[in-house]
Amino acid sequence: MAKLFEKEIGILIDDEPIGNELQLYECGFEECRPTKPYEFIPIDYWVLHYCIDGEGYFQIRDKQNHIHPGDLFMIPPHTKNKYFPMPSNPWSYRWIGIKGTLAKRILHTCGLSSEHYILHHKVDSRLEHLFETVYDDLKSQHKLKALGVTIQLLDYIQHNVYNNEKDELTSSELYFNQAIHFIHKNYFNNISIADIATAANIDRTYMYKLFQKYTKQSPSQYLQQYRLEKANILLRKSPLNITDVSYAVGFQNPPYFTKLYTQYWGITPSEYRKGFLLQDNND
Template sequence: MSQMDNLLLANYTELSLHECGREKCQPGKVITLDVKTYHLFHYVLYGSGTFIFNNKTYQLKKGDMFYIPPGETALYYPSDNNPWIYTWIGFSGTKSDQYLKRIGISDDHPIYHDTKELNLKPLFNDLADRYNHSQFLSIECLAIFMNILYKMMIAKHKEDVVLSAKETHIRMAKQFVENNFQFKIKVTDIANSLSLSPNYLANIFKETLGMSPKQYLTDYRMHKACQLLSNGVLSIKDVAKRVGYANPLHFSAEFKRVKRMSPTTYKNQNEL
């Protein structure tokens, strides 16, 4: 290779490329990867297959990507009825670990799923085409790969922002319940305090906490009721009022449903 060609190599301290390719695998072809000194991405262009790493088995399909870290081995093979076609890229560099962390890829999370919005397939195909045309990993190949990393990092950032917003809404909803549980509040009051629709609030509660806002409100009220009952000073009627129930019979029914015993039984068993 000439001196000019050497200047075109994708070989930089922060990020370097080591190998690249694209393969249409035949059914029954099992690959046990030799240990590499660099990171490897495999992106599934078509078909499906199996990836085994760290004693875990992953069934992958078009649009999935699997990661193999340096110093590790893995086993992977195509499905019999729909064998995969994939591209791969090997890379290293002083910033590799930072890129992977920002993307959310690690030994424990070696699978990445492409989306229609992200659409990494053309970039991985372009990367393989450029390498096959020139037969060396050029700066142009590095630019394509950096664009892949960039798009993955931006997508992760957007995901984190959405998650952060949900977590903020959950935290504020909990705070509203803690400050107002003693009043006659409903789920619509919690949602209105956050300028959210009740349906959206219900969805993020279910997704984040595994329960509805109504269930959370009821559970919190029963938690506070248990504290008051354990003190042994207040009557059942007064405890009911203190936790937002005007009707002591309604309170008793809810308490028994949640705690599997009546308020009176709980009070007798737990009075300090």
């Protein structure tokens, strides 16, 4: 197979931002070898990859996804992940990494978030050209131009990738997305599985099958996990006591919250908070 790039890999990093709303922090390309090991990158920014050729695997939150040519996949900040090429058909991809106060909101308009991090698409010469242009402009030290093309790239994804994918969703995906949306907007309330099913306009049995298909969990397990993840944020960033944290994320019985939290994370909520306080003091 002919080489796609002159070099196997190219990486550019710009750690001197023009502003704090949206920053092009890095961009690059890579033509992976079949034997390349998996990567794990703990980052504090958003990285969006576009698979140009070949295949690979992207794993996040213990869920492995098969990536094909044309697909986009995103690594959210501070999220455990790994990805690696298929040995028999190793992938090549381009990527951009962005930061800023508006980055999360802009990516959400493109259908990308911490919960939805893959867009299935086709090989798209226009999209590839935009990724390539971002790299070339930054390499030439045209930082404003590179940022402008980054915005064009995200606009293209919003209108020509995400909107097309929405149009092609199956009925089961639409019902599942409605259920997930309801949970994310109402997890802090005393909602029941019946409430979620009603919001998605499906019965409980069908909803259970959808969650098993897309998350390998029951709806109640997904809801509990989501609440416990939100509890961690409050334990780190708020002055609320443990009882108030439990109510704030939708648990009506604080002792049950502590028991469930300890079973799920392996430490108590107090121990988790204490660990972050000690880390902050050491810093």
